[in-house]
Amino acid sequence: MTxxxxxxxxxDAGDAPLVGDLSLPADAHGLVSxxxxxxxxxxxxxxxxxxxVLRDAGLGTLLVDLLTQAEERVDMVTAALRFDIPLLGRRMTATVDxxxxxxxxxxxxxxLFGASTGAAAALVAAAERPERVRAVVSRGxxxxxxGDALAAVRAPVLFVVGGADHHVLRLNEEAAERLRAPYRIHVVPGATHLFEEPGALEQAAAAARDWFRPMSAIVPWE
Structure with missing residues:
Protein backbone atom coordinates (compact mmCIF):
# COMPACT_ATOMS: atom_id res chain seq x y z
CA MET A 1 0.00 0.00 0.00
CA THR A 2 1.31 3.47 -0.92
CA ASP A 12 -7.87 31.15 6.26
CA ALA A 13 -11.37 30.99 7.74
CA GLY A 14 -11.88 34.74 7.46
CA ASP A 15 -12.03 35.48 11.17
CA ALA A 16 -9.22 33.12 12.21
CA PRO A 17 -6.38 30.96 10.83
CA LEU A 18 -7.09 27.25 11.28
CA VAL A 19 -4.49 24.49 11.51
CA GLY A 20 -5.08 21.02 10.11
CA ASP A 21 -3.38 17.75 9.21
CA LEU A 22 -3.96 16.70 5.60
CA SER A 23 -3.21 13.14 4.52
CA LEU A 24 -3.66 12.00 0.92
CA PRO A 25 -3.17 8.49 -0.46
CA ALA A 26 -1.63 8.63 -3.92
CA ASP A 27 -4.76 7.22 -5.53
CA ALA A 28 -7.34 8.89 -3.28
CA HIS A 29 -10.86 8.76 -4.69
CA GLY A 30 -12.36 11.09 -2.10
CA LEU A 31 -11.54 13.11 0.99
CA VAL A 32 -13.16 13.37 4.41
CA SER A 33 -12.84 16.48 6.56
CA VAL A 53 -9.53 3.32 8.61
CA LEU A 54 -10.68 5.77 5.94
CA ARG A 55 -7.17 6.17 4.54
CA ASP A 56 -6.80 2.40 4.32
CA ALA A 57 -9.91 2.49 2.13
CA GLY A 58 -8.32 5.01 -0.25
CA LEU A 59 -9.79 8.21 1.19
CA GLY A 60 -7.84 11.31 2.07
CA THR A 61 -8.45 12.94 5.45
CA LEU A 62 -8.27 16.45 6.85
CA LEU A 63 -8.28 16.78 10.62
CA VAL A 64 -8.59 20.46 11.44
CA ASP A 65 -8.96 22.48 14.62
CA LEU A 66 -12.01 24.71 14.29
CA LEU A 67 -10.85 26.82 17.24
CA THR A 68 -7.55 28.66 17.54
CA GLN A 69 -5.24 27.89 20.44
CA ALA A 70 -6.33 31.09 22.20
CA GLU A 71 -9.98 30.20 21.71
CA GLU A 72 -9.37 26.68 23.00
CA ARG A 73 -7.90 28.11 26.21
CA VAL A 74 -11.03 30.22 26.69
CA ASP A 75 -13.26 27.27 25.86
CA MET A 76 -11.53 25.06 28.41
CA VAL A 77 -12.81 27.47 31.07
CA THR A 78 -16.19 28.51 29.66
CA ALA A 79 -17.16 25.55 27.40
CA ALA A 80 -19.03 28.16 25.35
CA LEU A 81 -17.30 28.13 21.97
CA ARG A 82 -17.73 24.39 21.50
CA PHE A 83 -21.49 25.05 21.39
CA ASP A 84 -21.23 28.07 19.08
CA ILE A 85 -22.59 26.18 16.08
CA PRO A 86 -22.83 29.23 13.75
CA LEU A 87 -19.11 29.88 14.35
CA LEU A 88 -18.08 26.25 13.96
CA GLY A 89 -20.31 25.84 10.92
CA ARG A 90 -18.79 28.85 9.18
CA ARG A 91 -15.31 27.53 9.81
CA MET A 92 -16.21 24.05 8.60
CA THR A 93 -17.60 25.64 5.44
CA ALA A 94 -14.29 27.48 5.06
CA THR A 95 -12.44 24.14 5.10
CA VAL A 96 -14.71 22.86 2.31
CA ASP A 97 -13.94 25.97 0.28
CA LEU A 112 -17.71 15.41 6.32
CA PHE A 113 -17.32 13.53 9.60
CA GLY A 114 -18.53 15.17 12.79
CA ALA A 115 -18.33 14.00 16.40
CA SER A 116 -20.41 15.45 19.25
CA THR A 117 -21.04 19.16 18.55
CA GLY A 118 -18.82 18.84 15.47
CA ALA A 119 -21.65 16.89 13.84
CA ALA A 120 -23.80 20.01 13.87
CA ALA A 121 -20.96 22.02 12.31
CA ALA A 122 -20.58 19.39 9.58
CA LEU A 123 -24.30 19.47 8.79
CA VAL A 124 -24.29 23.28 8.62
CA ALA A 125 -21.39 23.13 6.15
CA ALA A 126 -23.17 20.44 4.12
CA ALA A 127 -26.23 22.68 3.92
CA GLU A 128 -24.08 25.65 2.86
CA ARG A 129 -22.15 23.72 0.19
CA PRO A 130 -24.53 21.12 -1.28
CA GLU A 131 -22.63 21.11 -4.57
CA ARG A 132 -19.41 20.06 -2.84
CA VAL A 133 -20.35 17.81 0.08
CA ARG A 134 -21.29 14.29 -1.05
CA ALA A 135 -21.82 12.48 2.27
CA VAL A 136 -21.93 13.18 6.01
CA VAL A 137 -21.30 10.95 9.03
CA SER A 138 -22.19 11.90 12.60
CA ARG A 139 -20.53 9.83 15.35
CA GLY A 140 -22.10 10.23 18.76
CA GLY A 147 -31.34 23.52 13.71
CA ASP A 148 -32.92 24.79 10.51
CA ALA A 149 -29.85 23.77 8.48
CA LEU A 150 -31.01 20.16 8.69
CA ALA A 151 -33.74 20.71 6.12
CA ALA A 152 -31.23 22.20 3.66
CA VAL A 153 -28.78 19.27 3.72
CA ARG A 154 -28.73 17.37 0.42
CA ALA A 155 -25.97 14.85 1.04
CA PRO A 156 -26.82 11.40 2.46
CA VAL A 157 -26.30 11.34 6.24
CA LEU A 158 -25.26 8.44 8.46
CA PHE A 159 -25.89 8.75 12.20
CA VAL A 160 -23.66 6.40 14.22
CA VAL A 161 -24.84 6.21 17.82
CA GLY A 162 -24.07 3.96 20.77
CA GLY A 163 -26.92 1.72 21.79
CA ALA A 164 -26.36 2.65 25.45
CA ASP A 165 -26.19 6.38 24.67
CA HIS A 166 -29.94 6.71 25.10
CA HIS A 167 -30.31 10.50 25.27
CA VAL A 168 -28.10 11.14 22.25
CA LEU A 169 -29.83 8.37 20.30
CA ARG A 170 -33.16 10.10 20.86
CA LEU A 171 -31.72 13.44 19.75
CA ASN A 172 -30.34 11.80 16.60
CA GLU A 173 -33.69 10.23 15.79
CA GLU A 174 -35.43 13.58 16.19
CA ALA A 175 -32.84 15.34 14.02
CA ALA A 176 -33.11 12.67 11.32
CA GLU A 177 -36.83 13.32 11.05
CA ARG A 178 -36.07 16.92 10.05
CA LEU A 179 -33.88 15.89 7.12
CA ARG A 180 -35.06 15.87 3.54
CA ALA A 181 -31.94 14.02 2.43
CA PRO A 182 -31.52 10.23 2.62
CA TYR A 183 -30.24 9.02 5.97
CA ARG A 184 -29.56 5.94 8.06
CA ILE A 185 -29.18 5.47 11.80
CA HIS A 186 -26.52 2.90 12.69
CA VAL A 187 -26.68 1.81 16.32
CA VAL A 188 -23.58 0.15 17.79
CA PRO A 189 -24.96 -2.29 20.38
CA GLY A 190 -23.84 -1.65 23.95
CA ALA A 191 -21.70 1.38 23.09
CA THR A 192 -21.75 4.51 25.22
CA HIS A 193 -21.12 8.09 24.08
CA LEU A 194 -17.35 7.82 23.51
CA PHE A 195 -17.42 4.31 22.00
CA GLU A 196 -14.89 3.15 24.58
CA GLU A 197 -16.18 -0.42 24.78
CA PRO A 198 -14.09 -3.15 23.09
CA GLY A 199 -14.75 -3.14 19.36
CA ALA A 200 -17.23 -0.24 19.48
CA LEU A 201 -15.03 2.37 17.79
CA GLU A 202 -13.96 -0.17 15.17
CA GLN A 203 -17.62 -0.77 14.33
CA ALA A 204 -18.25 2.95 14.07
CA ALA A 205 -15.20 3.42 11.82
CA ALA A 206 -16.26 0.56 9.54
CA ALA A 207 -19.74 2.04 9.21
CA ALA A 208 -18.25 5.43 8.29
CA ARG A 209 -15.88 3.85 5.77
CA ASP A 210 -18.72 2.02 4.06
CA TRP A 211 -20.81 5.21 3.93
CA PHE A 212 -18.03 7.33 2.44
CA ARG A 213 -16.41 4.79 0.11
CA PRO A 214 -18.93 5.05 -2.76
CA MET A 215 -19.30 8.83 -2.57
CA SER A 216 -17.25 9.40 -5.71
CA ALA A 217 -20.18 7.89 -7.59
CA ILE A 218 -22.87 9.70 -5.57
CA VAL A 219 -24.75 12.56 -7.20
CA PRO A 220 -25.94 15.05 -4.56
CA TRP A 221 -29.57 14.42 -3.72
CA GLU A 222 -32.14 16.68 -5.36
Whole structure:
Protein backbone atom coordinates (compact mmCIF):
# COMPACT_ATOMS: atom_id res chain seq x y z
CA MET A 1 0.00 0.00 0.00
CA THR A 2 1.31 3.47 -0.92
CA UNK A 3 2.18 5.66 2.07
CA UNK A 4 -0.10 8.72 2.14
CA UNK A 5 1.47 12.15 1.73
CA UNK A 6 1.00 14.13 4.91
CA UNK A 7 1.40 17.79 5.72
CA UNK A 8 0.24 20.42 8.17
CA UNK A 9 -1.93 23.05 6.50
CA UNK A 10 -3.19 26.49 7.45
CA UNK A 11 -6.66 27.54 6.38
CA ASP A 12 -7.87 31.15 6.26
CA ALA A 13 -11.37 30.99 7.74
CA GLY A 14 -11.88 34.74 7.46
CA ASP A 15 -12.03 35.48 11.17
CA ALA A 16 -9.22 33.12 12.21
CA PRO A 17 -6.38 30.96 10.83
CA LEU A 18 -7.09 27.25 11.28
CA VAL A 19 -4.49 24.49 11.51
CA GLY A 20 -5.08 21.02 10.11
CA ASP A 21 -3.38 17.75 9.21
CA LEU A 22 -3.96 16.70 5.60
CA SER A 23 -3.21 13.14 4.52
CA LEU A 24 -3.66 12.00 0.92
CA PRO A 25 -3.17 8.49 -0.46
CA ALA A 26 -1.63 8.63 -3.92
CA ASP A 27 -4.76 7.22 -5.53
CA ALA A 28 -7.34 8.89 -3.28
CA HIS A 29 -10.86 8.76 -4.69
CA GLY A 30 -12.36 11.09 -2.10
CA LEU A 31 -11.54 13.11 0.99
CA VAL A 32 -13.16 13.37 4.41
CA SER A 33 -12.84 16.48 6.56
CA UNK A 34 -13.32 16.02 10.32
CA UNK A 35 -15.20 18.37 12.65
CA UNK A 36 -14.21 17.59 16.22
CA UNK A 37 -16.51 17.56 19.20
CA UNK A 38 -16.80 19.24 22.54
CA UNK A 39 -13.40 20.00 24.04
CA UNK A 40 -11.57 17.94 21.41
CA UNK A 41 -9.01 18.72 18.72
CA UNK A 42 -7.41 17.30 15.61
CA UNK A 43 -5.27 15.17 17.91
CA UNK A 44 -8.32 13.24 19.19
CA UNK A 45 -7.27 9.57 19.31
CA UNK A 46 -10.79 8.45 18.38
CA UNK A 47 -11.02 10.59 15.27
CA UNK A 48 -7.46 9.74 14.27
CA UNK A 49 -8.32 6.05 14.55
CA UNK A 50 -11.34 6.56 12.28
CA UNK A 51 -9.21 8.59 9.86
CA UNK A 52 -6.74 5.70 9.62
CA VAL A 53 -9.53 3.32 8.61
CA LEU A 54 -10.68 5.77 5.94
CA ARG A 55 -7.17 6.17 4.54
CA ASP A 56 -6.80 2.40 4.32
CA ALA A 57 -9.91 2.49 2.13
CA GLY A 58 -8.32 5.01 -0.25
CA LEU A 59 -9.79 8.21 1.19
CA GLY A 60 -7.84 11.31 2.07
CA THR A 61 -8.45 12.94 5.45
CA LEU A 62 -8.27 16.45 6.85
CA LEU A 63 -8.28 16.78 10.62
CA VAL A 64 -8.59 20.46 11.44
CA ASP A 65 -8.96 22.48 14.62
CA LEU A 66 -12.01 24.71 14.29
CA LEU A 67 -10.85 26.82 17.24
CA THR A 68 -7.55 28.66 17.54
CA GLN A 69 -5.24 27.89 20.44
CA ALA A 70 -6.33 31.09 22.20
CA GLU A 71 -9.98 30.20 21.71
CA GLU A 72 -9.37 26.68 23.00
CA ARG A 73 -7.90 28.11 26.21
CA VAL A 74 -11.03 30.22 26.69
CA ASP A 75 -13.26 27.27 25.86
CA MET A 76 -11.53 25.06 28.41
CA VAL A 77 -12.81 27.47 31.07
CA THR A 78 -16.19 28.51 29.66
CA ALA A 79 -17.16 25.55 27.40
CA ALA A 80 -19.03 28.16 25.35
CA LEU A 81 -17.30 28.13 21.97
CA ARG A 82 -17.73 24.39 21.50
CA PHE A 83 -21.49 25.05 21.39
CA ASP A 84 -21.23 28.07 19.08
CA ILE A 85 -22.59 26.18 16.08
CA PRO A 86 -22.83 29.23 13.75
CA LEU A 87 -19.11 29.88 14.35
CA LEU A 88 -18.08 26.25 13.96
CA GLY A 89 -20.31 25.84 10.92
CA ARG A 90 -18.79 28.85 9.18
CA ARG A 91 -15.31 27.53 9.81
CA MET A 92 -16.21 24.05 8.60
CA THR A 93 -17.60 25.64 5.44
CA ALA A 94 -14.29 27.48 5.06
CA THR A 95 -12.44 24.14 5.10
CA VAL A 96 -14.71 22.86 2.31
CA ASP A 97 -13.94 25.97 0.28
CA UNK A 98 -10.21 25.62 0.98
CA UNK A 99 -10.22 22.03 -0.27
CA UNK A 100 -11.94 23.16 -3.46
CA UNK A 101 -9.15 25.69 -4.07
CA UNK A 102 -6.15 23.35 -3.62
CA UNK A 103 -4.67 21.70 -6.72
CA UNK A 104 -4.31 18.27 -5.08
CA UNK A 105 -7.80 18.16 -3.52
CA UNK A 106 -10.01 20.22 -5.83
CA UNK A 107 -10.98 17.18 -7.94
CA UNK A 108 -11.88 14.99 -4.98
CA UNK A 109 -15.45 14.51 -3.77
CA UNK A 110 -15.73 15.64 -0.16
CA UNK A 111 -17.36 13.98 2.83
CA LEU A 112 -17.71 15.41 6.32
CA PHE A 113 -17.32 13.53 9.60
CA GLY A 114 -18.53 15.17 12.79
CA ALA A 115 -18.33 14.00 16.40
CA SER A 116 -20.41 15.45 19.25
CA THR A 117 -21.04 19.16 18.55
CA GLY A 118 -18.82 18.84 15.47
CA ALA A 119 -21.65 16.89 13.84
CA ALA A 120 -23.80 20.01 13.87
CA ALA A 121 -20.96 22.02 12.31
CA ALA A 122 -20.58 19.39 9.58
CA LEU A 123 -24.30 19.47 8.79
CA VAL A 124 -24.29 23.28 8.62
CA ALA A 125 -21.39 23.13 6.15
CA ALA A 126 -23.17 20.44 4.12
CA ALA A 127 -26.23 22.68 3.92
CA GLU A 128 -24.08 25.65 2.86
CA ARG A 129 -22.15 23.72 0.19
CA PRO A 130 -24.53 21.12 -1.28
CA GLU A 131 -22.63 21.11 -4.57
CA ARG A 132 -19.41 20.06 -2.84
CA VAL A 133 -20.35 17.81 0.08
CA ARG A 134 -21.29 14.29 -1.05
CA ALA A 135 -21.82 12.48 2.27
CA VAL A 136 -21.93 13.18 6.01
CA VAL A 137 -21.30 10.95 9.03
CA SER A 138 -22.19 11.90 12.60
CA ARG A 139 -20.53 9.83 15.35
CA GLY A 140 -22.10 10.23 18.76
CA UNK A 141 -23.14 13.60 17.43
CA UNK A 142 -25.47 16.41 18.35
CA UNK A 143 -27.08 16.94 14.94
CA UNK A 144 -30.06 18.55 16.65
CA UNK A 145 -27.88 21.63 17.23
CA UNK A 146 -27.78 22.23 13.45
CA GLY A 147 -31.34 23.52 13.71
CA ASP A 148 -32.92 24.79 10.51
CA ALA A 149 -29.85 23.77 8.48
CA LEU A 150 -31.01 20.16 8.69
CA ALA A 151 -33.74 20.71 6.12
CA ALA A 152 -31.23 22.20 3.66
CA VAL A 153 -28.78 19.27 3.72
CA ARG A 154 -28.73 17.37 0.42
CA ALA A 155 -25.97 14.85 1.04
CA PRO A 156 -26.82 11.40 2.46
CA VAL A 157 -26.30 11.34 6.24
CA LEU A 158 -25.26 8.44 8.46
CA PHE A 159 -25.89 8.75 12.20
CA VAL A 160 -23.66 6.40 14.22
CA VAL A 161 -24.84 6.21 17.82
CA GLY A 162 -24.07 3.96 20.77
CA GLY A 163 -26.92 1.72 21.79
CA ALA A 164 -26.36 2.65 25.45
CA ASP A 165 -26.19 6.38 24.67
CA HIS A 166 -29.94 6.71 25.10
CA HIS A 167 -30.31 10.50 25.27
CA VAL A 168 -28.10 11.14 22.25
CA LEU A 169 -29.83 8.37 20.30
CA ARG A 170 -33.16 10.10 20.86
CA LEU A 171 -31.72 13.44 19.75
CA ASN A 172 -30.34 11.80 16.60
CA GLU A 173 -33.69 10.23 15.79
CA GLU A 174 -35.43 13.58 16.19
CA ALA A 175 -32.84 15.34 14.02
CA ALA A 176 -33.11 12.67 11.32
CA GLU A 177 -36.83 13.32 11.05
CA ARG A 178 -36.07 16.92 10.05
CA LEU A 179 -33.88 15.89 7.12
CA ARG A 180 -35.06 15.87 3.54
CA ALA A 181 -31.94 14.02 2.43
CA PRO A 182 -31.52 10.23 2.62
CA TYR A 183 -30.24 9.02 5.97
CA ARG A 184 -29.56 5.94 8.06
CA ILE A 185 -29.18 5.47 11.80
CA HIS A 186 -26.52 2.90 12.69
CA VAL A 187 -26.68 1.81 16.32
CA VAL A 188 -23.58 0.15 17.79
CA PRO A 189 -24.96 -2.29 20.38
CA GLY A 190 -23.84 -1.65 23.95
CA ALA A 191 -21.70 1.38 23.09
CA THR A 192 -21.75 4.51 25.22
CA HIS A 193 -21.12 8.09 24.08
CA LEU A 194 -17.35 7.82 23.51
CA PHE A 195 -17.42 4.31 22.00
CA GLU A 196 -14.89 3.15 24.58
CA GLU A 197 -16.18 -0.42 24.78
CA PRO A 198 -14.09 -3.15 23.09
CA GLY A 199 -14.75 -3.14 19.36
CA ALA A 200 -17.23 -0.24 19.48
CA LEU A 201 -15.03 2.37 17.79
CA GLU A 202 -13.96 -0.17 15.17
CA GLN A 203 -17.62 -0.77 14.33
CA ALA A 204 -18.25 2.95 14.07
CA ALA A 205 -15.20 3.42 11.82
CA ALA A 206 -16.26 0.56 9.54
CA ALA A 207 -19.74 2.04 9.21
CA ALA A 208 -18.25 5.43 8.29
CA ARG A 209 -15.88 3.85 5.77
CA ASP A 210 -18.72 2.02 4.06
CA TRP A 211 -20.81 5.21 3.93
CA PHE A 212 -18.03 7.33 2.44
CA ARG A 213 -16.41 4.79 0.11
CA PRO A 214 -18.93 5.05 -2.76
CA MET A 215 -19.30 8.83 -2.57
CA SER A 216 -17.25 9.40 -5.71
CA ALA A 217 -20.18 7.89 -7.59
CA ILE A 218 -22.87 9.70 -5.57
CA VAL A 219 -24.75 12.56 -7.20
CA PRO A 220 -25.94 15.05 -4.56
CA TRP A 221 -29.57 14.42 -3.72
CA GLU A 222 -32.14 16.68 -5.36
Missing amino acids: TPSERTVRI FAHGSGSSRHSPRNRAVAG WLAAQPDTARLPVG GRPDLA
